[in-house]
Amino acid sequence: xxxxxxxxxxxxxxxxxxxxxxxxxxxxxxxxxxxxxxxxxxxxxxxxxxxxxxxxxxxxxxxxxxxxxxxxxxxxxxxxxxxxxxxxxxxxxxxxxxxxxxxxxxxxxxx
Amino acid sequence: xxxxxxxxxxxxxxxxxxxxxxxxxxxxxxxxxxxxxxxxxxxxxxxxxxxxxxxxxxxxxxxxxxxxxxxxxxxxxxxxxxxxxxxxxxxxxxxxxxxxxxxxxxxxxxxxx
Numbered sequence: 190x191x192x193x194x195x196x197x198x199x200x201x202x203x204x205x206x207x208x209x210x211x212x213x214x215x216x217x218x219x220x221x222x223x224x225x226x227x228x229x230x231x232x233x234x235x236x237x238x239x240x241x242x243x244x245x246x247x248x249x250x251x252x253x254x255x256x257x258x259x260x261x262x263x264x265x266x267x268x269x270x271x272x273x274x275x276x277x278x279x280x281x282x283x284x285x286x287x288x289x290x291x292x293x294x295x296x297x298x299x300x
Numbered sequence: 301x302x303x304x305x306x307x308x309x310x311x312x313x314x315x316x317x318x319x320x321x322x323x324x325x326x327x328x329x330x331x332x333x334x335x336x337x338x339x340x341x342x343x344x345x346x347x348x349x350x351x352x353x354x355x356x357x358x359x360x361x362x363x364x365x366x367x368x369x370x371x372x373x374x375x376x377x378x379x380x381x382x383x384x385x386x387x388x389x390x391x392x393x394x395x396x397x398x399x400x401x402x403x404x405x406x407x408x409x410x411x412x413x
Contacts, residue, residue: 221400232391232404233343240400277343281400286356287345288333288393288402 191216195278195291204300208265212278212291215259222254224263225277227293233277237263268298302326304405306392312411313382321377321408323392331395332375333402334367336360336388343391349375382412 192215202208210224221240225233239245239252239261251264261280265272275293305324313319325332334346348355349367366378375394379386389409393402 223401225404232389232407235401235403238401279343283400286348287358288335289345290343292342 191219191280191287191289193278193280193289193291195276195294197292198295199297200294201297201299202268204268204270204298206268206298208268208272208296208298210263210265210276210278210294210296212261212263213259214261214278214280214289216280216282216289217256217259218282219259219280220282221280222252222261223279223288224250224252224261225279225290227275227277229275233279233290236276265296268296270298270300272296273298302328304392304394304403306390306405306408308408309406310409310411312413315384315412316381319379319382319410321379321390321392321410323375323377323394323405324373325375325392325394326396326403327373328396329394329403330397331355331402332367332369333393333395334377335391335393335404337391337407338388346377379410382410384412386410387412 224237237252239254249266253262277293278291281288307322332349337343347357389407391407392405395402
């Protein structure tokens with residue numbers, strides 16, 4: 190059974206702080222890793238993809254991947270109240286196969 | 301920017317009725333997916349579709365479900381005889397295939413009474 194685990198939260202951070210979101214996965218064959226943001230009642234919105242070990246930065250977001258530890262994380266710098274949402278970690282093998290989601294971590298950024 | 305669209309946004313149906321959920325994937329994408337999310341639960345994979353056939357399906361995707369790409373733009377999910385437990389948000393997603401990123405539509409909220 191392929192599993193993706195995330196702390197459900199809520200994770201509360203003050204405006205301007207760094208938010209750190211973590212995810213572990215069970216399938217060592219997973220090749221592709223994604224972070225989605227989901228506002229309440231809306232669809233998942235892709236934030237970051239990462240395929241290789243190490244860090245990948247895009248604006249205020251940094252994704253980190255450690256395949257040996259089967260661990261993916263997302264850092265959000267200078268957190269804003271508009272970042273308050275549920276962050277979904279998702280993994281899969283290759284195009285055309287199932288994207289497996291975690292339950293998501295709810296982030297709350299207070300102003 | 302190209303986006304995945306879905307219709308209707310909300311569908312209410314009686315138990316036992318057939319429903320068809322419609323999606324228009326991003327035009328140059330080759331892989332198409334349906335997912336569902338029951339309220340308060342995680343996003344669950346239903347089925348993937350490539351080259352006019354199902355690539356993979358989950359245990360949820362039983363004989364009551366079917367998918368079709370009737371023309372060059374639409375991608376549909378049919379539920380033949382809806383059950384109360386089919387009530388959920390249904391998301392369509394598409395992927396170009398070259399970079400593996402899946403983009404989701406806004407979803408259809410299905411309510412089965």
